Amino acid sequence: MREYLTIGILGLGTVGAGIPLILEENKKKMETILGMPIKIKKVFVRNIEAKQNLAQIYGIELTTSLEEIVNDESIDVVVEVMGGTTFAKEAIEQALRNKKHVVTANKDLIAQYGEELVLLAKENQVYLYYEAAVAGGIPILRTLATSLASDDITGLYGIINGTTNFMLSQMAEQELSYEKALGKAQKLGFAESDPTNDVEGIDAAYKMIILTKFALGMSLSLEDISIQGISDVTLEEIKLADKLGYKIKLLGALKRDEVGVDVEVCPIGVSNNHPLSTVENEMNAIFVESTGIGESMFYGPGAGAKPTATSVVSDLVTIGKNLKNQAKVSQFNELSVEKKLVDKSQVVSKRMLFLQSKSEESQLKSIQLFFEKEGIEIRKVTGQVENSTTIYSIITDEMTDFSIKNCQDKISEELSINVLSHYKVL
Template sequence: MSNKLNIGLLGLGTVGSGVPFILNSHKEKIQQVTGMEIQVTKALVRDESEKERQAKRFDIALTTDYNEIINDEEIHVVVELIGKIEPAKTYISQALEAGKHVVTANKDLLAQYGAELASLAQKNHVDLYFEAAVAGGIPILRTIANSLAADNIQKVLGIVNGTTNYMLTKMVAESKSYEEALKEAQELGFAESDPTNDVDGIDAAYKMVILSNFAFGMNVNLKDVETQGIREITTDDVEMAKKLGYELKLIGSSEKIGESIAVQVAPMLVPLTHPLHSVKNEMNAVFINSSGVGESMYYGPGAGAKPTATSVVSDLITIAKNIRLGTTGYRFNSYNYETKLANDNEVYGKYYFAFDVPDKKGQLLLLTKIFSSTDISFEQVIQQKTDGTTARMVVTTHAMTKAQMKAVTEKIQEVPEFHLLNTFKVLED
């Protein structure tokens, strides 16, 4: 191979436009580090006229026909930045089969077909890298795969969706409602017009599937990630959490329990003393608990053209180095362990419950009886009048299993006068 690494870029959108920009801005350094000149030679777009100016600036040939990329023998790497499942999956598969290395930031695709695509890359002795797919600009996957390879990870906690973190920050700091926070996030371009994937926790679940694979070597199916979004969070929950010494955040959690793992995405109460509490607005962070290093946290922008494109280019640099060293064709993550999911009796946590109860004597006693019958004790209790007939009662509990949490929820729902509003997990300090 010559000292040129030619890229076929699929998509010149937010991140796609950033890739030639970063390659151009840091050209000399990249050449020094890799001994190669990395350049985008061709880009697949839907409308050539729309992208002409950009293409001219970076000397990129445009095409609307993928065959012109896949059949171009001068192209060594395909960078997929069009997103979603199809045609991205077909394009990536064809590129790998054609012996081209692939870089992608497509978490939707990797969370569902990552194992299949990684096997295809290995079979064809080519590289498949996707650092930008989790937490955009934070180099978390390479850190877990390389720097923490000697460590034994017990828990990964992530604020891995910038949109919801931005919204919750506004709901906490400025007492905005869910609807107001969503509107503001949409106006600022942090949330899409259809925010479903973000607010329902699906985007965070994609990232937790990938993080679980890197941290624990297990292939978790998306359907096995218990996922709860932020739509149901009320301003009352936000205020109650504050009173109890916590802040509500959407947390992705992947935890090792014996030989199994439990993966979850849900709004959780984060203690003010926890490092994740400091992660505000659209920022992302991944907090890792491991036996060697102990606690470590990786913080940075989870999205944006420059941070995300920088991660994409770091993958290109890795491929260039692999080519020079003759080490292409190995998996990004070679840690592989039998996938075992923990059952509800093994997963422990403290919980927050909010209820509306009749504003009359004996309600706390009745509630205490229900919780005691499931062997659960309270840590904190707050009771507040809402109107003449109803009182809002909020409790946080000591640690219980998920099975206990489900059992007590059923018992509460059997009492017609009790209206269970919300249940959230409480993170330990």
């Protein structure tokens, strides 16, 4: 009979420090569910002195030797919360080869090397879990893998990057410029000093790779996803979108039809009637369309020590329960189907266009006639005079990227009106 679930932790930063806290706070409940306590045997750090105070609070033993954890026979699960894709990968590989179960919060690593790490875990008959890797505190991966296993997912739209959602919310609410919103996010610790991965949509794309694998079983790489960040979104556009009843959000969007899947990350106009429009600041949400449930949304904090550590510990509880029940080892996500991508040029979306005419005189009639001639329905249109020009904001029916480009050129030629920018809308 197993007395403890014994774990070793690699890294004692934000998430690492949250783990002993969650284990302490919810000790009784977890012991009841698991039938045994979870014991931290050792924590691997770079600098013992720097982490000594924290270690003393929880009575944790620190080590600077990775081998002391991955080679320790008494350790059941290695928890990797260091981040990065080089040393963390080597450490996880060593742990898996030594027949240790592994829990990680490392989305970059799982998005890029998940396939080979899962294979290694399978070969060694151990668990590899990573609930915290997508949307921190929202239990979305386990939900997709288990609760939605009986459903057929046709669409998934996620606000899965807290930094960009915070910035766009602040631009809208406080009328901040992009630069000021970024500065505020950095000051509050929501953005890193080098924000590229967040603001250019790369972090969200990594998460979409993992979500697509869980939702549909398809293994995508970064090249399969069209990625556009928020660095070109202006306060002016956010204000114009607001007048139309839309919020601009950075979304990860998965659409599936009979042919295949299209996945992209880009700023999208979300109607104020859509539940995703209510997700503000650093909060995350994943909106799922499926044939069984219909529409469902999973909302919560995408980061932070306690929410993320809660997800890490939920993986530990699941592994502990399986070990206790002597269950046959299965992987976190067993769904695997051939990758089928649709031709991106054929994907249609409703659009939000911002046009500028050099005249104060209304050209609404000619704009409407133009779209009518092109066979594109206009759902909403507004015009406002600004500094002797008129700005038109339009919501159209579904268009392909090709037809939007075509209209852009023709509007300029035929009506002498510039298309300033355009967004897809949800």
